[in-house]
Amino acid sequence: MRQSQLFTKTRKEIPSEETAKNAQLLLRAGFIHKEIAGVYGFLPLGLKVLNNIVQVIREEMNAIDGQEISMTALQDKAVWDKTDRWDDKNVDIWFKTKLKNDSALGLSFTHEEPITNMMTQFVRSYRDLPKFVYQFQTKFRNETRAKSGIMRTREFLMKDLYSFCHTQKEQDIYYDRVKNSYIKIFRRLGLGEKTYVTFASGGTFSKYSHEFQTVCEAGEDEIYVHDEKNIAINKEVMNPEVLKDLGIDEKDLHMEKASEVGNIFSLGTRFSDAMGLSYTDEFGEKKPVWMGSYGIGPARVMGVLAETLSDDRGMIWPHEIAPFALHLVSLGKEGSDAHKKAEEIYEELRKHKVDILFDDREVGAGEKFADSDLIGIPMRAVVSEKSLLAGGVEIKERKSDKDEIIPIEQLIKMYTNCCDDCNH
Amino acid sequence: MRQSQLFTKTRKEIPSEETAKNAQLLLRAGFIHKEIAGVYGFLPLGLKVLNNIVQVIREEMNAIDGQEISMTALQDKAVWDKTDRWDDKNVDIWFKTKLKNDSALGLSFTHEEPITNMMTQFVRSYRDLPKFVYQFQTKFRNETRAKSGIMRTREFLMKDLYSFCHTQKEQDIYYDRVKNSYIKIFRRLGLGEKTYVTFASGGTFSKYSHEFQTVCEAGEDEIYVHDEKNIAINKEVMNPEVLKDLGIDEKDLHMEKASEVGNIFSLGTRFSDAMGLSYTDEFGEKKPVWMGSYGIGPARVMGVLAETLSDDRGMIWPHEIAPFALHLVSLGKEGSDAHKKAEEIYEELRKHKVDILFDDREVGAGEKFADSDLIGIPMRAVVSEKSLLAGGVEIKERKSDKDEIIPIEQLIKMYTNCCDDCNH
Numbered sequence: 023m024r025q026s027q028l029f030t031k032t033r034k035e036i037p038s039e040e041t042a043k044n045a046q047l048l049l050r051a052g053f054i055h056k057e058i059a060g061v062y063g064f065l066p067l068g069l070k071v072l073n074n075i076v077q078v079i080r081e082e083m084n085a086i087d088g089q090e091i092s093m094t095a096l097q098d099k100a101v102w103d104k105t106d107r108w109d110d111k112n113v114d115i116w117f118k119t120k121l122k123n124d125s126a127l128g129l130s131f132t133h134e135e136p137i138t139n140m141m142t143q144f145v146r147s148y149r150d151l152p153k154f155v156y157q158f159q160t161k162f163r164n165e166t167r168a169k170s171g172i173m174r175t176r177e178f179l180m181k182d183l184y185s186f187c188h189t190q191k192e193q194d195i196y197y198d199r200v201k202n203s204y205i206k207i208f209r210r211l212g213l214g215e216k217t218y219v220t221f222a223s224g225g226t227f228s229k230y231s232h233e234f235q236t237v238c239e240a241g242e243d244e245i246y247v248h249d250e251k252n253i254a255i256n257k258e259v260m261n262p263e264v265l266k267d268l269g270i271d272e273k274d275l276h277m278e279k280a281s282e283v284g285n286i287f288s289l290g291t292r293f294s295d296a297m298g299l300s301y302t303d304e305f306g307e308k309k310p311v312w313m314g315s316y317g318i319g320p321a322r323v324m325g326v327l328a329e330t331l332s333d334d335r336g337m338i339w340p341h342e343i344a345p346f347a348l349h350l351v352s353l354g355k356e357g358s359d360a361h362k363k364a365e366e367i368y369e370e371l372r373k374h375k376v377d378i379l380f381d382d383r384e385v386g387a388g389e390k391f392a393d394s395d396l397i398g399i400p401m402r403a404v405v406s407e408k409s410l411l412a413g414g415v416e417i418k419e420r421k422s423d424k425d426e427i428i429p430i431e432q433l434i435k436m437y438t439n440c441c442d443d444c445n446h
Numbered sequence: 447m448r449q450s451q452l453f454t455k456t457r458k459e460i461p462s463e464e465t466a467k468n469a470q471l472l473l474r475a476g477f478i479h480k481e482i483a484g485v486y487g488f489l490p491l492g493l494k495v496l497n498n499i500v501q502v503i504r505e506e507m508n509a510i511d512g513q514e515i516s517m518t519a520l521q522d523k524a525v526w527d528k529t530d531r532w533d534d535k536n537v538d539i540w541f542k543t544k545l546k547n548d549s550a551l552g553l554s555f556t557h558e559e560p561i562t563n564m565m566t567q568f569v570r571s572y573r574d575l576p577k578f579v580y581q582f583q584t585k586f587r588n589e590t591r592a593k594s595g596i597m598r599t600r601e602f603l604m605k606d607l608y609s610f611c612h613t614q615k616e617q618d619i620y621y622d623r624v625k626n627s628y629i630k631i632f633r634r635l636g637l638g639e640k641t642y643v644t645f646a647s648g649g650t651f652s653k654y655s656h657e658f659q660t661v662c663e664a665g666e667d668e669i670y671v672h673d674e675k676n677i678a679i680n681k682e683v684m685n686p687e688v689l690k691d692l693g694i695d696e697k698d699l700h701m702e703k704a705s706e707v708g709n710i711f712s713l714g715t716r717f718s719d720a721m722g723l724s725y726t727d728e729f730g731e732k733k734p735v736w737m738g739s740y741g742i743g744p745a746r747v748m749g750v751l752a753e754t755l756s757d758d759r760g761m762i763w764p765h766e767i768a769p770f771a772l773h774l775v776s777l778g779k780e781g782s783d784a785h786k787k788a789e790e791i792y793e794e795l796r797k798h799k800v801d802i803l804f805d806d807r808e809v810g811a812g813e814k815f816a817d818s819d820l821i822g823i824p825m826r827a828v829v830s831e832k833s834l835l836a837g838g839v840e841i842k843e844r845k846s847d848k849d850e851i852i853p854i855e856q857l858i859k860m861y862t863n864c865c866d867d868c869n870h
Contacts (some may be wrong), residue, residue: 029513029568029577055517055564058551063517063564072516089453092496093487095519095584096601117543119553121600122590129543129553138480140487144453153453160519160584166546176545177520400524428541 024368024391025381028052030065032393042240044328045171047337051396053345060168060176067345067397070089072179074343075320076158078210079181086196086203088156088183093136095160097128101135105296117176129162134289134315137184138297145186145311148303152192156183158320168183169242173281173325183316188301190227190290193312197288200316204234204284211323212340215233216330218254220245221264227290229267230259234284234318240329241281248274281326289313337398338420346379348437349399353406354385364405367415367430374438395420403433448792449805449817451586452476454489456817467664468752469595471761475820476771484592484600491769491821492748496603498767499744500582501718502634510620510627512580512607517560519584521552525559529720539587541600553586558713560665561608562721569610569735572727576616580607582744594664596750597705607740612725614651614714617736617737621712624740628658628708628797636764639755641707642678644669645688651714654683658708658742662856664753705750713737761822762845770803773823774860777811777830788829791839791854798862819844827857 029054037056038047045062048054053068064072081092096119101443102108108128110116116128130136137155146149160182166439183200187193191433201219208217213236220235235245235254248270255264255275265272291310294300299311331338350368354360361382368380379399381390387406395403404416404425415433418425454476459687461480464470469486472478477492488496505513526532532552534540541553556562569575585604592600607624611617625643632641637660642658659669659678672694679688679699680870689696715734718724723735755762763769774792778784785806792804802822805814811830818826828840839857842849 027511027513029565029574031568054514055567057560058519058520058522061518061520063515063560065515066513069514069516087451089451090493091479091487091489092493094481094485094601096482096485096586098482117551119541119543122588127541136481136487141453143457143479150453155453162520164546177518304524400847 023379025379026336026383028066028379030067030137032396040171041169042171042173042325043332044173044240044325047326047328047332047396048172048357051336051398054172058176060165060174062172062175062321064321071324071339071343072320074345075211075323076179076181078342079207079318079320080158082203082207082210083181084201085182086154088154089156091155093130093133093140093157093159095129095162096134097130099126099128101139101297102128104139105135105293107135115165117164129374130159131161131163132315132317133157133159133182134184134293134313135297136423138293138299138313141186141311142299145299145301148188148301148309151301151311152185152187152196154183154185154196156316170309171240171325171328172321173240173329174242178319178321181320185314185316186198186294186299187312187314188303188309190312193314197286197314199420200286200314201232201259204316204318207318208234208236208283210342212327212331212343213283213323218245218247218252218280220254220256220280220282221259221268222256222285223259224288225290228288228293230264231285231287233282235280236283236326236330237278238281238326238329239279241279241326243280243282245278245280246275247278250274250278254278254280254444280328281322283323283326284316284318286316287314289315332398335392336396339398339400341400344400345397346377346399347401348376348378349381349394349397349402350378351381351390351394351402351404353390353404353408356384358407360405360407360410363410363430367403367405367433370434371437374434376437447803448619449803450807452490452803454491456820458737463591464595465747466514466595466597467756468597468749468796471752471820472596472748472758475761475822478596480602484589486596486599486745488745493771495748495763495767496744497850498769499747502766503631503742503744504582506627506631506634507580507607509603510578510623512578515579515581517554517557517581517583519553519586521554521560523550523552525563526552528563529717531559531561539589541588554583554589555585556741557581557583557606558608558740559721560716562717562723562737565735566609566721566723569723569725572612572733574723574738575735576609576620578607578609578620579780580605595749595752596664596745597664597753598666599745602743602745604715605742605744609738609740610718610723611736611738612727612733614736617712617738621710621738624710624738625656628710628740628742631742631818632658632660632707634766636751636755637707637747642669642671642676642704644678644680644704645683645692646680647683648712649714650716650784652695654800655711657706659704660707660750660754662704662705662750662753663703665703665750667704667706669702669704670699671702674698678702705746705753707747707750708740708742710740711738713739755839756822759799759816760820763822763824765824768824769821770801770823772800772802773805773818773821773826774802775805775814775818775826775828777814777828780808782831784829784831784834787834789852791827791829791857794858795861798858800861802861805830860870 055063220233245254294311350366409416415431547592644657669678718735776788836851838853
């Protein structure tokens with residue numbers, strides 16, 4: 023799109039009330055809007071990044087047989103009474119509201135209860151299992167403090183996947199599939215190298231759960247990383263027994279601050295027992311359903327990316343989730359050869375459906391470069407009288423300091439390597 | 447996808463508490479899930495339809511220069527106090543909640559206030575206008591009654607577009623662009639013939655607003671339709687003055703029940719005045735911003751489609767928003783020639799990324815046909831020993847009673863008319 027049309031603008035000043043680097047950067051770059059403390063909206067550039075993160079997760083959820091649904095935020099007290107998680111004494115992050123007839127409603131902070139309750143309508147026999155159901159849905163959590171930018175908010179999109187299996191063994195196998203899927207997801211999201219499968223506290227049905235922790239100064243957790251094994255242990259469960267279970271020597275660990283970008287959890291039969299979710303097996307016997315739940319917060323991922331993949335000048339988005347594939351910058355005044363060439367390149371790439379941001383604004387080169395670095399599109403192509411004289415456009419990767427002149431045709435080819443006869 | 451894997455099932459019994467036809471049909475077909483009265487979730491088939499509706503609207507919003515964002519549900523009292531719309535005496539559909547420090551929060555029922563407030567950060571000069579911003583976002587409305595299925599709910603997705611213009615004239619021109627865009631949208635959504643641009647009450651800044659009303663027995667509105675002019679008048683504003691304004695003779699009108707699927711509204715400077723949204727013109731003079739707001743409820747559209755494009759046997763989805771392009775039904779037992787052929791067709795079409803539902807279940811033909819009619823995919827292709835003997839597959843449009851045998855190659859070609867060398 024044309025940057026002159028974009029309604030957001032970059033800002034020079036850092037909002038004083040924001041102490042988190044991710045919020046500072048993303049507000050300055052015009053990616054997010056702060057509605058209330060801990061409550062952020064997403065502006066065009068930010069929404070594109072968020073949707074790209076969502077799409078990566080969706081593809082990987084579908085690849086492990088997930089079926090996508092969308093549940094509701096408004097929740098019925100009766101459903102949550104069954105697990106005793108309605109009472110504010112047991113869950114202290116509810117937002118509650120009520121109908122006109124004074125019936126109490128809650129705003130979902132998670133969905134184990136309603137989805138287990140719903141599945142009782144669809145699961146009868148062993149033929150109906152296993153099933154894997156996920157959603158991208160807005161959760162509400164009444165956090166006391168809100169100081170981490172979009173890494174911990176009171177209203178946020180969450181991907182939550184739930185598994186429904188015949189047996190503990192089947193559940194364990196699916197749990198491992200999700201673990202591998204998450205490793206792939208965080209790699210695709212550009213966080214692979216900094217993200218560790220981290221042992222954390224389990225529950226009645228399994229000794230450990232696994233968190234996906236990304237090493238990050240702004241993180242709220244502390245983890246002990248084992249470089250060679252490429253795993254970590256959450257400080258909360260760090261003790262001699264865990265070290266023994268994992269065959270790890272304490273001296274091989276180093277402590278890091280980290281942010282939990284995902285988690286996977288075996289629920290056993292806790293929720294299916296409470297909600298009456300069971301099935302009849304091949305021999306006519308009634309059996310409980312084994313469950314797991316698996317979360318990723320796309321907006322938190324975006325916050326962690328802003329914390330870890332950025333420099334003094336701004337964001338450095340990974341290719342797959344960048345708001346645009348290319349930042350085309352014209353330094354020519356309107357009517358000049360350089361500007362005309364830039365317009366031609368823009369139209370040619372648009373024809374090929376390449377998603378580019380075209381800085382066609384009438385502002386100085388310095389402002390254009392500063393904005394380009396702040397917004398952080400992986401590749402920048404500058405068209406100026408100088409670049410044309412030198413033989414084309416000046417391209418530069420955001421993560422590198424090296425620029426290079428390439429012919430215009432080569433730039434077009436870089437982004438349109440489809441067959442020539444094809445309309446795509 | 448394989449129907450044997452789909453976690454939802456069709457139901458024969460009509461849920462007794464549901465009086466609305468759309469909810470009965472969509473619950474029976476497994477498209478939606480009722481969480482609370484007036485609060486519905488979307489299951490895999492229903493979410494696909496909803497997303498298809500959203501995508502049609504998104505494409506048309508982008509075509510009229512809309513920029514997509516996503517605002518928050520949680521709302522700050524202070525912002526709404528400025529227009530006096532916080533008080534329950536003035537707006538009686540708020541859901542209210544509060545932070546732990548007892549600060550009051552509301553759940554957005556619309557977004558004029560917060561978006562106008564936000565735009566004060568981005569609009570300074572005449573160069574910053576006009577701008578058009580939209581979102582698909584969940585609204586909450588504390589409705590007293592909930593009897594219309596998904597046509598009127600307490601939590602629902604809404605597309606809301608807001609325009610920000612220099613002058614009333616510029617605003618009027620954009621208003622007409624949106625009107626034409628909406629006409630195109632409802633045509634694409636399969637509601638074109640039954641949907642009328644309907645004159646409704648305006649406000650301080652314009653005599654009329656326009657509703658898009660779809661003729662529908664279950665609708666809550668009454669409109670007077672003028673067939674020849676292809677417009678309608680909402681009963682609420684029907685009087686001699688309106689007839690005179692529109693040059694219409696009362697005898698040419700007939701009354702119909704209808705459901706409001708969209709509306710467009712000139713807001714004038716009501717919200718910009720209250721929020722202090724202004725710009726400096728070419729001569730350094732401060733001017734108010736002229737606004738409009740434009741809504742479509744994708745889930746209500748889905749409900750109206752279920753009410754109007756259905757028969758005794760089930761849904762009849764229009765092509766562009768159907769959950770799948772083709773319902774492939776195998777009548778062969780596992781291992782039979784018919785089943786093997788059906789599997790081959792499924793894999794071939796999948797390879798070409800055709801989105802099909804494949805009924806590979808081990809159930810009787812009667813159940814398969816009944817489910818296929820209920821789910822309502824526009825085209826069905828049956829593979830059986832009989833069809834193979836007759837020369838291929840039996841295809842039948844959902845909306846027609848005529849079936850026909852065509853060679854398998856022809857079916858494949860119908861859904862894959864891409865160039866042979868292309869990988870798409």
